Amino acid sequence: xxxxxxxxxxxxxxxxxxxxxxxxxxxxxxxxxxxxxxxxxxxxxxxxxxxxxxxxxxxxxxxxxxxxxxxxxxxxxxxxxxxxxxxxxxxxxxxxxxxxxxxxxxxxxxxxxxxxxxxxxxxxxxxxxxxxxxxxxxxxxxxxxxxxxxxxxxxxxxxxxxxxxxxxxxxxxxxxxxxxxxxxxxxxxxxxxxxxxxxxxxxxxxxxxxxxxxxxxxxxxxxxxxxxxxxxxxxxxxxxxxxxxxxxxxxxxxxxxxxxxxxxxxxxxxxxxxxxxxxxxxxxxxxxxxxxxxxxxxxxxxxxxxxxxxxxxxxxxxxxxxxxxxxxxxxxxxxxxxxxxxxxxxxxxxxxxxxxxxxxxxxxxxxxxxxxxxxxxxxxxxxxxxxxxxxxxxxxxxxxxxxxxxxxxxxxxxxxxxxxxxxxxxxxxxxxxxxxxxxxxxxxxxxxxxxxxxxxxxx
Numbered sequence: 001x002x003x004x005x006x007x008x009x010x011x012x013x014x015x016x017x018x019x020x021x022x023x024x025x026x027x028x029x030x031x032x033x034x035x036x037x038x039x040x041x042x043x044x045x046x047x048x049x050x051x052x053x054x055x056x057x058x059x060x061x062x063x064x065x066x067x068x069x070x071x072x073x074x075x076x077x078x079x080x081x082x083x084x085x086x087x088x089x090x091x092x093x094x095x096x097x098x099x100x101x102x103x104x105x106x107x108x109x110x111x112x113x114x115x116x117x118x119x120x121x122x123x124x125x126x127x128x129x130x131x132x133x134x135x136x137x138x139x140x141x142x143x144x145x146x147x148x149x150x151x152x153x154x155x156x157x158x159x160x161x162x163x164x165x166x167x168x169x170x171x172x173x174x175x176x177x178x179x180x181x182x183x184x185x186x187x188x189x190x191x192x193x194x195x196x197x198x199x200x201x202x203x204x205x206x207x208x209x210x211x212x213x214x215x216x217x218x219x220x221x222x223x224x225x226x227x228x229x230x231x232x233x234x235x236x237x238x239x240x241x242x243x244x245x246x247x248x249x250x251x252x253x254x255x256x257x258x259x260x261x262x263x264x265x266x267x268x269x270x271x272x273x274x275x276x277x278x279x280x281x282x283x284x285x286x287x288x289x290x291x292x293x294x295x296x297x298x299x300x301x302x303x304x305x306x307x308x309x310x311x312x313x314x315x316x317x318x319x320x321x322x323x324x325x326x327x328x329x330x331x332x333x334x335x336x337x338x339x340x341x342x343x344x345x346x347x348x349x350x351x352x353x354x355x356x357x358x359x360x361x362x363x364x365x366x367x368x369x370x371x372x373x374x375x376x377x378x379x380x381x382x383x384x385x386x387x388x389x390x391x392x393x394x395x396x397x398x399x400x401x402x403x404x405x406x407x408x409x410x411x412x413x414x415x416x417x418x419x420x421x422x423x424x425x426x427x428x429x430x431x432x433x434x435x436x437x438x439x440x441x442x443x444x445x446x447x448x449x450x451x452x453x454x455x456x457x458x459x
Contacts, residue, residue: 004130005029005030005131006030006325007020007023007134007324008031008033008122008129008133010032010114010138011138011303012034013034013039014301014313015139016301016317017102018314019137020032020102022322023321023325025105027325028325031110031124031129032108032110033125034109039094043094043098045156047310049087049088050180050342052086052090053087054184057184057344060188061187061344063075064378064380068377068379069378080188084162088160112124115269115273119274120134122134123270133297135300136266136284137299137303137313138266140262140265140303140308143258145230152256153257154258159181159257166190166253166254169253170192170195171195172196172256173196173260174201174203176202176341176343179201179202179217182222184344186220186221186222192223193222193224193225196226199227205353206355207355209347209403209404212347212384212386213404216382228247229245230244240252241254265303267282277292284303286299288331290320300316300317301313307337309339312334319332336350336420337350338350338413344382349412350401352390352399353400353402354400360392361394362394362453363399364425364448364451365388365390365450366447367449368386369387370384372405373436374406385403386404387402389425398428401415401442411442431443
């Protein structure tokens with residue numbers, strides 16, 4: 001008997017929606033199910049509302065800086081409720097767009113939970129549905145540390161449900177979510193401390209970038225304490241929380257945020273009924289074409305725990321739709337994926353860190369640090385810029401670019417094109433800079449800072 005659909009997608013986040021839309025455009029009979037909200041984490045409790053709040057925090061700093069430029073601007077108290085209303089309205093608008101795009105593409109949409117009954121059959125909100133191919137795109141979920149009183153702490157989703165700004169905040173973790181939350185809450189008026197078990201923030205990123213982000217945050221009054229773990233949370237009067245730490249210290253705060261990791265969202269999907277293998281972490285292992293151990297069942301996005309970025313999931317979803325239904329087999333590359341950390345100031349990166357590149361062979365390192373023009377006038381602390389290029393010594397190809405400073409994410413998007421295309425340092429050198437900008441520094445770096453790799457090129 002023919003199946004109900006050629007493709008069924010479980011999960012209505014960015015990756016799943018793109019896959020469903022493109023597959024339907026290729027003529028496939030497609031259905032998609034989402035049990036929580038269309039657009040997934042990014043649109044609803046992630047990238048989009050977070051960036052709106054980052055922008056809000058930046059306005060406060062600009063108001064303070066304006067006096068140095070001759071403006072008489074009075075910085076009044078921040079209206080959290082007004083920000084929340086504007087943020088939530090934009091999130092609702094975008095989530096609605098995702099739903100309408102699916103309908104416009106002819107995709108059958110289910111506002112329901114889907115779980116496997118067997119390798120080709122799903123229970124979708126009580127309805128039995130079959131499909132020739134099935135894709136799991138359920139993303140990930142925020143987690144808490146397994147410590148006593150953990151239920152008293154908040155996860156990242158909870159930031160967007162707060163009715164008021166907590167005045168004293170402890171953040172646990174040192175990844176990009178932890179640091180972004182620390183900066184936006186501090187910018188909106190909270191007193192923020194960040195506690196993390198690693199010695200330095202942003203594990204896996206370039207060391208110069210990690211140091212520059214930490215220094216910038218500390219200069220603004222955000223306290224970062226490494227090498228320490230949370231051991232217990234306990235309730236205090238008035239809804240406050242007592243945070244106990246492994247070094248014997250304790251903090252009384254209004255809120256504790258667990259920003260200590262995310263887990264693949266595979267629980268309750270019935271994967272065992274379909275025979276789909278799941279790693280101990282909960283992630284679904286996939287091959288280079290994102291197929292699971294069951295050839296007609298695929299998994300994309302954060303549920304695979306490969307590179308947990310919304311644009312990566314979207315690219316993979318599009319490529320998979322083209323491969324399965326568009327007669328144009330292709331893969332989305334996991335190399336040279338640009339990304340940003342929306343701290344204050346923000347950071348952005350593409351390609352290899354100095355440490356990763358040096359393991360492959362000798363690399364030339366170019367680094368510059370300076371105070372951007374806006375802040376030579378305003379004299380605001382903690383807003384220095386770092387720019388860095390990692391260059392293969394033999395081929396002169398630019399292997400990595402890293403930046404901390406004003407507009408870093410916007411600048412890095414353009415630099416990423418050059419890195420993906422295989423541009424050399426000489427290509428950068430002969431590009432004329434736009435003056436006066438910070439971005440021009442990427443094409444005016446002439447003096448090599450150091451050599452790394454192969455025993456520092458044999459000295």
